[in-house]
Amino acid sequence: MLIKNKRRVSLRRYWTSRYLLTLCIGLIVIALISAFWIRHTTLENRLNMMTIMAESMADRIVSAEDEGPEPGRNDFFREKEGEKHFEIDPFTYIIDTSGAILSSNRPGGPMAGEIHSSVLENDDTIQQFTLSDTRFYVVKYPIEIDGSTLGWVVMFESKQNLSRVNQEYTQLAIMIIGLAILGWAAIYFLSKRLSKPIQEVAKAAKQVEEGNYQIDLPNESKEKEVHELIHSFKEMAYKLEKLEALRTELLAGVTHELKTPVTSISGLLQAMKDEVVTGEEAKEFLTISLNEADKMKKMVEDLLAFNQFAANAFDVNMEVHDINDVVETAVYSWNILHEDMKINLTKLKSPTKVNVDPIRLQQIMTNLLNNAKQAMENHQEPVINIRLQEDSSQINIDVEDCGRGIPKDEQPFIFERFYRGEEKKYKMRGLGLGLPLSKMIAQVQGGDLTLLSSSQKGTTFRIYLPKNNS
Known part of the structure; x- marks a missing residue:
């Protein structure tokens, strides 16, 4: 069975790329919601401003009427502070009760001659009106003197103009891009800080694999998990070094323990063969040889028993x-x-x-x-x-x-x-x-x-x- 080699990437690159992707998706969603909310809020604010402007103009007409001049003169269209502040310049008409246009802020516009009767018949201050496939918002406010309605101040503006946002979108884009860069930089440096000690531990593991247990790992990390990882690895390397030394020493010890009785038995039997000892002394040598053989047998039995348990064959x-x-x-x-x-x-x-x-x-x-x-x-x-x-x-x-x-x-x-x-x-x-x-x-x-x-x-x-x- 063939196993395909998967391409490995660094921890820093892996988390940075995935965090950046997640961050971008999140910021895009936030940007869309924010843009919709800004557009909706801007539309409401501008409609409210148009209502205030219509009311203010109606009040000025009433004040002028009390002073004597004829209503409808162009002086009523001089104040543009609110329009400039909210970046709007609606078509403004002063009309009589029959809908005839008495005056306007500029010629032409969506209405010419007279205002559509449906606007006057509707009691709502803010209305929607469709003309030539263009959606308009209409704000009207009555001109009243002593309880009698003399006419209306009517303002027209398309929904597109009322919802147009430039500066806010620019600010939103700058904020979103700034957050993306800041978030990417934060995760980049955090991933770098996290990956550095892991890379050092990986290098140290390679060093231990090659048989070099003298590793130098700085353990100044403030993160608890990283500190424990480095500390545990250093302890493991120390114990492996000690166990390796013990293994070498113990192998020599086991060899010596098995070799000693063999040497003793060989020497004693050789002395008996060469008749260096005879009689009772030879029997004593034979007894010593048997004791040494028993000790060696016991050690071999221990080895066999241990191997059986280690191999689960018991x-x-x-x-x-x-x-x-x-x-x-x-x-x-x-x-x-x-x-x-x-x-x-x-x-x-x-x-x-x-x-x-x-x-x-x-x-x-x-x-x-x-x-x-x-x-x-x-x-x-x-x-x-x-x-x-x-x-x-x-x-x-x-x-x-x-x-x-x-x-x-x-x-x-x-x-x-x-x-x-x-x-x-x-x-x-x-x-x-x-x-x-x-x-x-x-x-x-x-x-x-x-x-x-x-x-x-x-x-x-x-x-x-x-x-x-x-």
Whole structure:
């Protein structure tokens, strides 16, 4: 099956382009809504202004009538402040009650001779009127003296002129373009700030992949997630470096551990073959050779058992048992061979069923008890405390000794395969597979094995096992 190589883009380019696209779409929508709102508001404002202008003109005509001059003279069309302010210059007519035009601000216009009767018959101050496929707005205001209507001030202007907006659209366009540039610049610099530490981590990962763990990552980022990413990566690189050094050291240690008994056996048997030793001394050499062979056999068995668990090729016979009985049997079997050790066992108050492989659990207990005994060498009163506790979902088995404890810098690695502490490395033979194998056995049974605490006063390991709720 062929997998097409997808083109990869940088984080900065990816987010900047998509944010810019989203920003542009959003701003276009806002611009359209704003343009519609500006057009609608401008139309309403100009119609209101035309109404005020018509009313003002009617008032001036009435005032002039009281003073004596004839109504309808062109002096009434002199004031244009409102028209200039709102960029409008409507056709303005002064008409009598019959609709005849007495005066206008300029000749021609949509009406000639007289105003259409439909305008006068309609009582609305603001009306719409269609003439020659052009939509006009009509504003009329009565000229009244002593309650009698002498005529009307009528203003005509097309809807197109009333809705025309130039300056506002220009300002809106400048604002929208400014927001787009500002938004793009903001996301560009923010993406750059975010992508820079990620690029540095990617380069450092490549460096680690090539086997160089000496990385230098500045961690001055104020963002919590970026800070945690860099900190976690540096910790990972440090642990990988330490594990790589341990792997090399442990491989040499395992080779030495297997080579030592082979060398001893070879030397002893060669001495017997060459008859360097005879009689009782030869038997003693033979006994030593057999002991060395047994030790090597045990190490090889540990390797095979660990490989089986690591490859999921193992047999686990899960059965329902009372956890008190299983632990008590395991402790009793071990204590028979180590009568010098005092063990305090605290069982659960009532029988509690668990789904467990008793042989595998005994294997874990044996390993923990052996480690506890080794930790308490030369102790005046060696005591091992074993406590069973339970909660709603699991059983806890604590194995506590009063030994010298595990050094703090060694604690994170005790469950690593082939790891052996500095003291064990030189005092005791072995491959360092006891705790890793025990942890795997516990996990296969649905539980776990952890180091609960360790200090100079002693060490406590805890086995977790799930309850059988069926």
